[in-house]
Each structure stands twice: as C-alpha cells, then as structure tokens.
Amino acid sequence: MSDPVELGCELLEHCEDEALELSAAVDRLETVTTDPHLTREILDTAEKRGIITREDGLIRPRRGAFVSFESEVVTKEGEFSCRRCGAGLSTGHFIRFESGEHGPFGSSCVRKVTGRE
Structure with a gap:
C-alpha cells in the first residue's frame, strides 16, 4: 500500500486546475483517504513542499506536472x-x-x- 500522504501530495501536484475550492480539493483527496487528520497532513505537507498555496479557502496547485493519459x-x-x-x-x-x-x-x-x- 502506498503512503497516503505521498500519494495525496502527488495527486495535488498533478492537478490541472488553476485553483480549487478547499471542498473540491478535499473531494479529490478523499480518493486517497477519508481520514480528516490525514487529509490535513496531506494539505500541510503539500503547502510546505511548495506544491500548493492556500489562501481564502482556495487551493492553488503549482502548475506544470500534469498526468499524461498516454503513459501515466x-x-x-x-x-x-x-x-x-x-x-x-x-x-x-x-x-x-x-x-x-x-x-x-x-x-x-x-x-x-x-x-x-
């Protein structure tokens, strides 16, 4: 089983949205975990790593690492x-x-x- 924090961070890193409401980001992270503590840890870790920024209830992923549907x-x-x-x-x-x-x-x-x- 993959580490849910790492998997969640990668999911956010590969997000193609310019910005997401916090609830939409949590909805996506619930595909990794439904544990609210782990979800918070994923968001905190992603922010510390510079994968996302959080401001006024919005999550803004750093853009550039998109999922290739052909190879990934x-x-x-x-x-x-x-x-x-x-x-x-x-x-x-x-x-x-x-x-x-x-x-x-x-x-x-x-x-x-x-x-x-």
Whole structure:
C-alpha cells in the first residue's frame, strides 16, 4: 500500500486546475483517504513542499506536472468500484505516480480527479 500522504501530495501536484475550492480539493483527496487528520497532513505537507498555496479557502496547485493519459494512466479489466463515485466498473483506470498506483476510477472520474473536467 502506498503512503497516503505521498500519494495525496502527488495527486495535488498533478492537478490541472488553476485553483480549487478547499471542498473540491478535499473531494479529490478523499480518493486517497477519508481520514480528516490525514487529509490535513496531506494539505500541510503539500503547502510546505511548495506544491500548493492556500489562501481564502482556495487551493492553488503549482502548475506544470500534469498526468499524461498516454503513459501515466493505465487501464485494467476486472471487477472494480470507482474510488471517487463508487460505481461498478469492468475497466478500471489507474494513475501511476512515483509513490504508487492510484485507482481504480471510471473514465470520467479519472478526468475529474486530475482536473481535466
């Protein structure tokens, strides 16, 4: 199992949004952990590392490290449940980060988690 703090920081680092409401950032981090203490630790660690800035309820990711859907998102066939919405999946989309693989997600949820939609 991947370290949830590292995985959460990488998820924020690869976010394509210019800015997110805190609630939207937490929604994405809930795909890593639903523990509020870990979520806070992820946000604090990401801020200390310069991955994000926080101001007036907004999270602003440092832009530049986007997920490549061609090389960093892999699909696997099987019986899965989406980590974001809970839907049943026969094809799971997994994001490959340095700290580990994150998923499974459905085809639209993987885009939402990375900020493509």
